[in-house]
Amino acid sequence: MKRFRSLLIFLSVMGPGIITANIDNDASGITTYSVAGARFGYSLLWTLIPTTVALVVIQEMIARMGVITGKGLSDLIRENYGVKSTFFMMIGLFIANLGTTVSNFAGWAASMEIVGLSKYVMVPFGAMAIWILVTRGSYRVVERILLFACLLYFGYVMSGMMAHPDWGLVFKRTVLPDVKWDNEYIYLSIAIIGTTITPWMQFYLQSSIAEKGIKKEEYGASKLDVIVGCSITDIIAFFIIVTCATTLFSAGIRIDEAAEAAHALKPLAGNYASLIFAVSLANASLLGAIIVPLATAYYICEAMGWERGVNKTFKEAPQFMWIYTMIIGISAFLILLPGAPLVFLMVFSAVVNGLLLPFVLFYAISLVNNEKLMGEHVNSGVYNYVSWGTVVTIIVLTTFLIVTTVMPLRG
C-alpha cells in the first residue's frame, strides 16, 4: 500500500526532469555522440558514467531550488544579483540559444534531405509549423505533441539494436576507461560533457518545476524524476555511440555531422536503421527548435519583468512574442541563406554557452547555499564538497573546451 502511494506521488510529479533531459539530446548533442562513436568506437563510452553523475548532481540542486523557492532561476538571479548581471547573462543566453536553434534547424534540414525532401520547402514549413503550434495552438495540444516526441527518442535504442554490437565489449568499454592521449580524443570527451550540461536547461528545469508547483513533501519523487531523466539522456547517448561505433567505426568511415551518420548507416546496417536514425534526428531537432526559442523568450521576460505566456498576443506581450518569433525566423533564414557562416555561428554559440555555464553554475550553487532562500534545504556538508567539486571540474573542462575551440590544437 505504501509502495503504491509513493508510485502515485512519483507519477504526479514526474515530467520536468524527464522532459528536460530528453530535449537535452538535441541536434548538437546527437552530432557529438555520432562523431565520437564513428571516430573512436566504443572507447569513449566510459565518459557517459561521470557525465551522468555530474548531470545528476547539478540537476538535483536546480530541482531542489525550484521546489523550495517556487521561482525560476532567472527570477532568483535577478532578485539576488541585480539587473546588471542578469542583463548580460540574458544577452549571452539569447546569442547562445540562437546558435542552438540554428543547429537544430540544420539538423532538421539535413535529416529531411536524407528522406528526400528539399530543405527549401521543409525548413520554412517546419518553422511555420512550430510558430503556429505555439502561438495559435492550445497548451494541451503542445504538451501532448511534446510527450509523444519524447517517445520517438527510443528510435536510437532500436537502431543501436539493429547494428548488432558485440555486447561484451560494449559493457567492458562502458565501465573500464580506455583513455587515448590523443588531442581529438580529449576534445571529444570534454565535448560530450559540454553538450550534455548546458546553461539553458538549468533555467528550463527550474522554471518547469516551479511552474508545476511541486511541494517540499513531494521532493523525493521529484529527485527520482531528475535521476531517471538524467539516466535516460545518457542511455540515448549510449545507443547513439554504440550504433555509430559498431557500423561506421568498424568500416573506417569518419563523419562530421549526425546526418552523415544516418546516410552512412544505409549500406552498413540497412535501410531501416538508417531511416530510424534520420527520423529520430529530425524529431530531436524539431523538439529542440520548439523548446529552446520558447524557453529563451520566457526567461528573458521573466528576468526583465515583461508580460509572457504562449496564450498572449503580440499586443499583450510584445517582447515575449518578438523574441520568440525572431529566434525562429533568424535561424530558419540562416539555414536557407546560401553561404551563411553556419559553422562559425555554431562554434560561436558553443563558445558563448561555454562562457555562460561557469556563471550559471556559480550563481546556482551560491543561491542553493543561501539560507535566506533555502532555509534548511541548503547543501549539506559533505554533499556541498561533492557539488562544488563537480561545478569546479565542469568549469575547468568547459574553459579548456573553449580554448581549444578558439585555438584548435590538432596533431
Next chain:
Amino acid sequence: MSFFGEVFCSEIIGKSVLDPKGEEIGKVRDLAIVKGEPLPKVSALIIEKKKKTFFLPWTDLNIFNKKIIAANVYGDSLRPYELSEESLLVVRDILDKQIVDVNGAKVVRVNDIRLEGLNSEAVLIAIDVGVRGIMRRLGVERGGEDLFKLFKKTLPYSLISWNYLQPIAPKLTKISLTVPRQMLSELHPADIADIISSISQNEGVNFFDNLDVETAAEALSELESDVQKDIITRMDSERASDIIELMPPDEAADILSDLPADKAKEILEGIEKEEAEDIQELLGHEEDTAGGLMTNVFLSFSPGMTVEEASEKFRVQARDIETVYYLYVLDKDEKLVGVASLKQLMLAEQDCHLADFMETNLKTVAPEEDEMVVAELISKYNLLALPVVDENGYMHGIVTVDDIIDILLPPAAKRGRRKV
C-alpha cells in the same frame, strides 16, 4: 533637512556621502524605510566604508539630491550597522523584486524606485517598471533616449504610483497602504487568480491573506484545485471556515474533498450548521459524476403558486443563490414536476399559476451519471443548469453550465500559467 524635488533610487546608490568639511564618509549602499503617512518614507541611509556598514539617520543629513549627499556629522560619530532581517531596505527588499500593480491587475518587476520630497521627508512615490528604468540601472539612459530618437520615438516613462502597489513579500506587507487593499477587493476574482498563479506559492499564500473574506472566497473558486488546496492547508482553520462558508456549496465540497480528512473536518466544524450540512451532503458523491458537480442550493416553488407569489419569493431567496435562471417546481414530496425559466416568470400574467406554463417535459440527470453525459445534455438542450433527479423523482440539486465549462476548458489561470 529639507528635500525637494525627485530622485531615482539608482541615482543615489553608490554615491559618496560627504561630511561638513567635504570629506567622504562612505558610499550609499541602501536606504532604510519605515511606514509613513501617506507614503512609506526613508528613515536612514545605510552607508558603506571599507567593507563596514554604518547607519546614517535621515535627520543627520544636510543635503540630499542626485548631485550631492552631505551629512552634518563626521565619519567617526557614525553608528556601525548590522544588516538585519528585521529592517526594511529598499535595495535588498524592493528593488528587482516582483510587486502587484493593483490598478493594472498584474504582477510587475521593480526596475527602479522614485523618491520625492514631501514635508522635508523623502517618500517612495512610484516605481519604474519600464525599459527606461532598466537602462538607467545599466547607466545608459541617455544612450537609450538617443537610440529611440533615431527611430523618431520617445523612450516612455513607465511609472506606477506607490498608491496602486501591493507588495507580496510577507515583510513588506507591513508598509502596504490602505488604498491598494481596498482596490484589491474591487478586482475581478479572475484577475486575482491570475496574479496568484504568476507568483511563487509562498508569495501567493501571503497575497491571499491580504484579501478580505468575500474577495478571497470569490478568488478561491477561480483557482486550480491544487493551488486551492495549498492555500487552504496553510491558512488557519478559522479563516478557512469563514472563506469556505461564503462559497457556493458545490465548490466548497470540491475543495474540502481534496484536503486531508482531519483538516476538512476541522474546517467543516467552523462553518454554520446549515451550510455545513449542504456541503456534507455533496461530499457523499463521486467527484466526476453529476452528484459531484452539482450544487444543492437552487430555487424551488410549488405548482400552485401564482406568478405574483413566486416573484415575491424569488426576490427574497435569490439574493443568496448562485444560479437563479430556472425556477424548479416541486410537489409536496419534493419531487420535480416542472421547470419555468426566469424569462417565462417575467412575461407571465401576475395571477397565472406556475403549473399553467411550466415545462413538464423534463430534461434531468441521475446523480451517479458521468460528467461527460451531463455536458452533452447541457450542450444538446442549450441549458444554463440541469436538475439532478434520482430514480424516485426526488430532486437533489442542479449542475450549472459554468461547472461544465470548467471541465471542458481548464480555468483561465491554468491555461495562462503552464508553459512548455
